[in-house]
Amino acid sequence: MKGTILEILKDKDIKIIHEDKHIIVAEKPPKMPTQSDKTGDIDMLSLLKEYLKKNYPAAKNPYIGLVHRLDRPVGGLMVFAKTREANAWLSEEIRTKRFKKEYYAVVCGKPEKEKAELRNYLLKLRTVNMSKVVTKDTKKAKEAILEYELIDSVDTKEYGILSLVKIFLKTGRHHQIRVQFSYNGLPLWGDNKYNKTFVKMRKWTQIALWASSITFNHPKNKNLCRFESKLPYKEYPFSLFNI
16 A cells, blocks of 8 residues: 555545444455554555544544454454544443454355354464464463354365355454464465465465454444445455355
């Protein structure tokens, strides 16, 4: 993501799904960092702050709070707080597991069960920005839980069987979906960290993982909110599936 924030704003509108006085729900493009990092590339948090400055010029330094993250290669829905109070409320929603997240992913292979739960313990390897499955008694290990549902499978010439799965995330661990599916023999398509096929390619590929919906109680009126984002069906390998 090269160019200044203003150039990106001018070139491409941010896809805002919902906005009110307390929150912004937006669609993060794949390849864009959630927040600033050592690459110096334009990030979602900075882009939204500039969006607020542009649309609300009376607010000289508008507040935009990061509530949760998506890995850089992952696209899809995120919610950002527009007040510190909203940020605190949404953080509590996450802590108490009232904040629900769903994803779609394309995995290499076909799950044995159409519906199942994956439960593992993960250890974050900070020096290499990866995580691995470990035993329960490993120091600093955290439990990772997700449920998945098989949507469809197709047989491809280049990659063999690919399957579209819907994922219901129960915990939010570092690289959780990628690590758990890889450990269970179903690595994500395009994942050059946890899928041996793509690691060997030694080139960047767009991982097939999309944050499709988020559900939480609104910080102001406390009503249950659910927001959804359509899969990028024109992009391979999502384009293989007609649902």
